[in-house]
Each structure stands twice: as structure tokens, then as C-alpha cells.
Amino acid sequence: MSRWYGTLLLAVVFTAHSCDGNDSNRTEVLNIGDTLKPTEKKNLNICQNVNTGEETVELPLTITSTNDGGLYRCMNIKNLSNPIETTKYYVMVFIRHEVSSVIASGDICADNSSSNSMCLTIEEGASTTLWCNATDGYPTPIVRWFIRDNNKIGNKDTDLGIEGQLIIHNISYECTSLLVCKVGNYINKEKKSTVEKLIKVYVGRQPNVAITTLKDGKRQNSNTNISICPRDGMVFSCYANTSPPPDVVIRWNMSDIYILTWNFTLNSGWNTAAYFTSDVSITCKTKFDSIIQHDKNPLNATIEWKNIDLDCVSYIKCEAANMFGKDIKTLNLMKGQCQD
Known part of the structure; x- marks a missing residue:
């Protein structure tokens, strides 16, 4: 999950700056439309988003998009005429939002039939691990696996009861199939907007x-x-x-x-x-x-x-x-x- 890997990295950076015992360093979990408030309301609080490198902003800041998330390095300026009295602190901001896209195992299919489909060829008798990761979304999404049956009536997805990675052992030559990973968090569930990716698994053998x-x-x-x-x-x-x-x-x-x-x-x-x-x-x-x-x-x-x-x-x-x-x-x- 590239998004979550980046988020974890930011958390490590934040921890590295929270060893001075200053309780002004903090973490905020906000929704779009919420306000990121300063640590000290009476003073001038100037912050910069370390991750996006955006220009310095003054708190309070209204959260308008997921780009407002990340690690902020802030200065609490008590006396404009005396910069020595400036106090630095850090705020880690997580923005709640639904999953909108995913990446998955496999390569782009040769027929290029759909950008939502990936193709993967596995040798008969081999074992492999399939993955499906969200590229965005917070809180951390859940990945669930299904197998799809295409028939005249329509698509029928059978829940495999597996979350996270899908591990296949000793795959049979007859196991060519269409797998579906469905990814979403509780916000997706509320909006009924689960994102899915199709993985066409072909089982091959030496001719x-x-x-x-x-x-x-x-x-x-x-x-x-x-x-x-x-x-x-x-x-x-x-x-x-x-x-x-x-x-x-x-x-x-x-x-x-x-x-x-x-x-x-x-x-x-x-x-x-x-x-x-x-x-x-x-x-x-x-x-x-x-x-x-x-x-x-x-x-x-x-x-x-x-x-x-x-x-x-x-x-x-x-x-x-x-x-x-x-x-x-x-x-x-x-x-x-x-x-x-």
C-alpha cells in the first residue's frame, strides 16, 4: 500500500522530533472541512507542510483536500520583534477519506481490454502470493478477495473469506480464473463506493x-x-x-x-x-x-x-x-x- 507506507514514514519523522518533551507536538485526525488549529491561540502560528513543500501557511487552516495531510513544521512566534523567543513544534495530520483507486498483482493485459484488469500467468504446481493495495484512503482500508463467475445472467462474485494477501499453494492447471479484490474503509462503506480490481490468473505449463x-x-x-x-x-x-x-x-x-x-x-x-x-x-x-x-x-x-x-x-x-x-x-x- 504505497499510501500507507508513506504515512508510516511520516510518523517516524514525527517521532524523531518529539523527543524534547514539548507536549505541543501532536497528531490530528481530521475530516475535509475541519480546521487545523494552532497550539498557542494567542500567538502567531506559522506552519509548513514538510511532505508537500507548500508555502508557509498561518493557522488556523481549513482542510480542503487530502493534500493538506502530512507532517507540519510550525513556529509559535510570541514576539515578532524577537525571533529568539520563537518556539518550534510539529503536527502530524491525517485526513479521513475514502479509497478511490488500487493497484494489484500482475501486468497490464495484452488485449488492453480494461484499465481495471490485470493479467498474471503462474506455472502449474507453483505457489504465489497475490496482493491488492489502496493508493489512498484513511483509515487503513480492508482488502477482501472474491472469485468471479461470468454467465449469461451476469457476474456472480463468491466471497473467498480472505482479507489482505491471497496465498495460493501448488496451483492446478485447471485453476485459470478471474479473481476480484475489493478494497475500502468505513467511509467507502458509508458511501457504498468500494473500489475493485480484477486479476485474470492463467495457469501455464511447458508446451x-x-x-x-x-x-x-x-x-x-x-x-x-x-x-x-x-x-x-x-x-x-x-x-x-x-x-x-x-x-x-x-x-x-x-x-x-x-x-x-x-x-x-x-x-x-x-x-x-x-x-x-x-x-x-x-x-x-x-x-x-x-x-x-x-x-x-x-x-x-x-x-x-x-x-x-x-x-x-x-x-x-x-x-x-x-x-x-x-x-x-x-x-x-x-x-x-x-x-x-
Whole structure:
């Protein structure tokens, strides 16, 4: 809670100045509209807000906003013609006000759908602590956690019965969910103005790659070797089982010569690169350039390749990687029993 951390720091400063035994040093808890009164009413009391660095003001001071809170260093001037008789004292002022905004665990969501939402990806089996802090408000607010169910009727928030930090142990892969932290103090309660923040929790894992092949429209047996004949038309699909996110990069690698790369996010996939890793003959370059990329279905990189030349390529492999690791599957391309 950045606001409260700052307030505590101010309190330490105040304590450091209250060791002289002068009972004029004090703490005031006020509402907006209240008056901060001087310690000595008969004398001239000039104060400066140490925290905001505002210009010197004369007490009494009417509290107009939360900016009037903080530590004041004051001078009680008994004799204007004799500054030696000036007495210094400090007043710590807390302003009661409702919570108006919060910050929370996670990053801004990639879809940027709402400034009120944060996104967080946690690895399967990991433990983590979620937090949700008020950036303002006094007295100190309470944080309560809910889980939200979106349905046709509307949003249903189930109270988890947890206040403060939310600790998750050994999270399951099926625990992708939408959490809601609701923050407020008694002033919020009176005004029915509780502030909330949404945290979209995604549980991810290292991708698990599977390759499927179609030959003349027929699915081939799943193994590490596949027979190829001249003029064969093959469709290769690389599927990365890692849904829900995090984002995944899938690469088709043709014998470490030609690379095709896709990027996949929660809602989309797109090709970002197609390049040769080394010099190849014109014949082979033509063969590789004949590869057709199919529609980018979610987490499925599919290519169609006709007239595969085994003098140019002996294997192809699919690699899928995300923030938690990488998986690779390889297909060895063998010359089949072909009719000349």
C-alpha cells in the first residue's frame, strides 16, 4: 500500500522530533472541512507542510483536500520583534477519506481490454502470493478477495473469506480464473463506493508438441520416420498443447536450413519469420519456397509441402517454446518404395 507506507514514514519523522518533551507536538485526525488549529491561540502560528513543500501557511487552516495531510513544521512566534523567543513544534495530520483507486498483482493485459484488469500467468504446481493495495484512503482500508463467475445472467462474485494477501499453494492447471479484490474503509462503506480490481490468473505449463501428417488427404501413422516419394503432397501440422496461455512460439525447422516461425497469443496467431539459415542451391531454395502456410489456427502451425526433395532435406522438426520451457519433435524423411 504505497499510501500507507508513506504515512508510516511520516510518523517516524514525527517521532524523531518529539523527543524534547514539548507536549505541543501532536497528531490530528481530521475530516475535509475541519480546521487545523494552532497550539498557542494567542500567538502567531506559522506552519509548513514538510511532505508537500507548500508555502508557509498561518493557522488556523481549513482542510480542503487530502493534500493538506502530512507532517507540519510550525513556529509559535510570541514576539515578532524577537525571533529568539520563537518556539518550534510539529503536527502530524491525517485526513479521513475514502479509497478511490488500487493497484494489484500482475501486468497490464495484452488485449488492453480494461484499465481495471490485470493479467498474471503462474506455472502449474507453483505457489504465489497475490496482493491488492489502496493508493489512498484513511483509515487503513480492508482488502477482501472474491472469485468471479461470468454467465449469461451476469457476474456472480463468491466471497473467498480472505482479507489482505491471497496465498495460493501448488496451483492446478485447471485453476485459470478471474479473481476480484475489493478494497475500502468505513467511509467507502458509508458511501457504498468500494473500489475493485480484477486479476485474470492463467495457469501455464511447458508446451507438449505433437506432429500430425496427411498424405493425399489421409492421416499417416504417428512415428519418427515417414516415407516420401517424388511429387508427394504432404501436410504437416504441429500442435502445441499449452492452452491456456502463456504465449507460445512455434518453429518448423527444415534440416537446419529453412525456418518458419509463428507467434501465438491467447486469441491469435501469426507468422513472423521465414528465412534460410545458410546458403542453398537454387533448386533447393525453390523447393522450400513452395511451402504453403495454412490458416493459423490456435496453437497449430500447419504447412503444405509438395515435391519434397530428399536431396535438400532429410528431416523436419517442430519446436514450441514459452516462458516455462521448450519441447521438440522430429520427423525423419525417408525415401519410400516409389514408382519411377
